[in-house]
Every structure is written in C-alpha cells, then in structure tokens.
Amino acid sequence: MNPPSGSNQPTEKLQFYGRRKGKPLKAGRLGLLDNLLPRLKLSTDQPIDPDVLFPGKSVRLEIGFGSGEHLAYMAQANPGVGFIGSEVFLNGVGSLLRYVAEMDLANVRIYDNDVRYLLPMLRSNSLERVSLLFPDPWPKSRHAKRRFVGPAMLNEMARLLKDGGEFRVASDHPVYVEWTLLHAPQHKDFRWEAKTPEDWRVRPADSTPTRYEEKALKAGRRPAFLTFTRIARTG
Numbered sequence: 001m002n003p004p005s006g007s008n009q010p011t012e013k014l015q016f017y018g019r020r021k022g023k024p025l026k027a028g029r030l031g032l033l034d035n036l037l038p039r040l041k042l043s044t045d046q047p048i049d050p051d052v053l054f055p056g057k058s059v060r061l062e063i064g065f066g067s068g069e070h071l072a073y074m075a076q077a078n079p080g081v082g083f084i085g086s087e088v089f090l091n092g093v094g095s096l097l098r099y100v101a102e103m104d105l106a107n108v109r110i111y112d113n114d115v116r117y118l119l120p121m122l123r124s125n126s127l128e129r130v131s132l133l134f135p136d137p138w139p140k141s142r143h144a145k146r147r148f149v150g151p152a153m154l155n156e157m158a159r160l161l162k163d164g165g166e167f168r169v170a171s172d173h174p175v176y177v178e179w180t181l182l183h184a185p186q187h188k189d190f191r192w193e194a195k196t197p198e199d200w201r202v203r204p205a206d207s208t209p210t211r212y213e214e215k216a217l218k219a220g221r222r223p224a225f226l227t228f229t230r231i232a233r234t235g
C-alpha cells in the first residue's frame with residue numbers, strides 16, 4: 001500500500017532515544033491497555049484519512065501527550081473536534097486511557113508509537129492543529145538532530161495542516177525555544193504572528209497546563225508558547 005502523496009513512510013526502524021516504559025503498570029491500567037486501547041488504536045498499515053476517522057469534525061494531533069491531561073481536557077472541552085494523540089511511553093498511554101474511560105470521551109484516537117511512523121500515513125491538508133508540548137529538548141548541540149522541530153518536520157507539519165491551521169510548540173528550555181524560533185518563522189509555509197510578549201509568554205487561553213508545564217513553573221522556569229500559522233496554499 002502506498003503512503004499518502006507527499007510523504008515517505010520510513011522503511012527502516014527509526015532510532016528512538018526516550019523511555020518506552022516506566023514503573024510497572026497496575027491491574028487497572030493493564031486492563032485498559034488490553035481492552036480499551038485496541039478500540040482506539042490507530043494502525044499505520046494503511047493511509048489514514050482524518051475526515052474518515054472523525055466524520056464531520058475538524059481534527060487535531062497532539063505529539064508526545066505525556067500523561068494525556070492536556071489532550072483529555074481539550075477533547076472534553078471540544079466535543080466537535082476529533083483528537084489524535086501519539087505517545088511512545090506506555091505508562092503515558094495508560095494514563096490517557098484512564099482519562100478517556102473516566103471522562104467518557106468519544107473523540108480520541110491513539111497512536112501508541114513513535115509519531116514519525118504515523119505522520120506520513122496521514123492525508124495531506126487534513127489537520128486544523130498540531131500541538132507539540134514540552135518536547136524533549138536535547139539541549140546539547142551534538143544531539144540537535146534528535147529535536148523534533150527542524151526543516152524536515154516543519155515540511156511535514158506544513159503538508160498536514162490546513163490553511164490557517166496552527167502548529168503549537170511549548171517549551172521551557174531556552175535552547176529549544178531559540179532553536180524553534182530559528183527554524184519555524186523562516187519556513188516558507190509558516191508565519192509567527194506574535195506581536196507582544198503576552199503573545200508567547202502566556203499559554204493560549206483555550207488550553208490547560210500539562211504536567212511538564214507545571215513542573216517547569218514549580219522550578220521557576222517560565223515557558224514559551226509559540227504558535228505558527230500555516231500560510232494559505234496558492235493555486
């Protein structure tokens with residue numbers, strides 16, 4: 001099966017440097033992974049059309065949702081929107097499943113693996129927002145290639161987002177903020193519309209803090225919230 005046009009499904013195994021598992025999961029979470037995950041899980045064996053997954057809804061993607069509190073909040077607050085969450089860390093997937101079950105969320109689908117396998121399978125021009133919240137910063141310059149934001153991923157975000165769609169990046173690490181501002185506003189398909197410090201110092205009003213945002217604030221680090229708008233396609 002060919003991937004959707006304009007994308008390259010990696011054929012080799014991608015190197016992943018983060019954690020896949022943490023503390024042993026309790027029976028309740030294991031039960032959710034066994035019983036609920038199979039119903040919500042996305043497979044990358046076939047191209048994925050978000051409009052088919054969520055008929056009549058606009059669709060957003062959250063990359064590296066961690067424990068899933070932000071994704072669950074957004075899904076509850078926006079029942080007319082479909083949410084795809086991707087997370088490699090099994091304990092995080094278990095945590096999101098608990099929110100989905102307890103909050104009875106019907107608009108969430110999960111990709112429980114490296115998002116780099118998912119992205120090429122999603123139809124072009126199909127998402128209204130992609131959120132990347134507190135990505136692993138990889139601050140050493142010799143690890144810069146591990147950072148999610150970069151020219152190749154910005155091309156992929158531009159392919160996936162609809163005209164006027166948003167790529168939201170939050171980080172409390174100055175190296176990552178600087179890195180993102182070096183790449184994203186210069187991309188031909190994105191515009192950074194911030195005019196005043198409030199436009200990037202304050203979390204977008206429609207959202208809720210993630211666990212990593214709370215950790216950063218407790219440690220006295222002030223995050224940046226960068227929103228890049230997908231410029232309208234011409235022709």
Ligand SMILES: C[S@@+](CC[C@H](N)C(=O)[O-])C[C@H]1O[C@@H](n2cnc3c(N)ncnc32)[C@H](O)[C@@H]1O
Pocket residue numbers: 018019063064065066067086087088089092113114115116132133134135136210211212213
């Ligand atoms: C620093 S944590 C932030 C979690 C959450 N967004 C928050 O703000 O609390 C980064 C998360 O991204 C996940 N992650 C890293 N690379 C990923 C990838 N390629 N695909 C999916 N998830 C990824 C990690 O497993 C981790 O849970």
